[in-house]
Amino acid sequence: MRYSATHKEETRQRLLDSSGALAKQGGFATSGVDGLMKAVGLSGGAFYNHFGSKDELFAAIVERELQQSVERLAAKGKVLDRARLERGLKRYLSVSHVQDASAGCAIPALGAEIARADESVRQSAEDALVELQQAWAEALGSPEDAWALLAQCVGALVLARMVATEKVQKTIVESSRDFLIRHLDEK
Template sequence: MRYKSGYKAEKRQELLDISGQIAKKNGFSATGVDSFMKAAGVTSGAFYSHFSSKSDLFKALIENELQHSLQMWQDNPHQDDAEAWMDFELNRYLSISHVERPDHGCVLPTLASEVARAEIDIKQVYQAELLRGQHLFMKHLGSEEKAWAVMCQLVGAILMARSMADESIKLLILESSKQCIKAMLQKAS
């Protein structure tokens, strides 16, 4: 059967997007190739026409997810106003919907611990893509240290909020993190 031009690339992207959602919700290591492919509506055999191994899928998934985050940060409508840019990101990232929908959120709070246990080539892809995002934060915050501090606070707040059973504590974590980041940035100005 002949497929239209670009079909394989489109299908690969679809597999990455669906696998990313499942991995962020259930964990990458805990999910088998069969589960990823079933969710995408393809056979496990089709997996190998796109990826050489589960590790290859993980590397591509991490790269895809971090590029998606970078694109969101680049699409922030306040590119010329650092304070408004940061407020927009704080409100977007530190939201209850981000806490409750890990499958549609940032890969960092969900899969960073799995990357930490991964092979060096996966860590290198993760680092390269994360550094691109960190440079964007640095551009708006004016320093490398502030960029890392804010990014770590954002990820940690989501992770902590997700681990709480009580909705009011989740909201407190999110709001206190916003206020702490804003205070740190105002004090450093």
């Protein structure tokens, strides 16, 4: 069977989509190549037509997922003012985001694995985080507040995902969100 000229790139993108979602949901280190390929309907052997190694796939996932997070959280192409930032906080610090890691932000989901990755992956993560921090700093008028806000958001999501009951998850994200919004209002 003959494939279209774009088939390989389309398959690579499907693999990145699927692998990113699986990695955010259950961790990348625990995902085997065969399982990642099966999720897109291919054999494990076909993996090497798209990536030289599992580490190369992880690097591509990190770059792609963090760039998507930055685009959403920094409101690329739109004016990021305090009102938009507050609306973003309400979406980010929500029970639905806690419970659906596969569709959410890669920072809290993959942060620990990124921290153990090689320098190029960590540099890619740093570049994305700095881009987000700079966008938030403009909206907040403070680079330090932007870093603190980012750390608070990620930390709250990680804590909420650590607990078993929705009641406690909700308490964590709502109290964190309300605290951050009060801080924004004080500025």
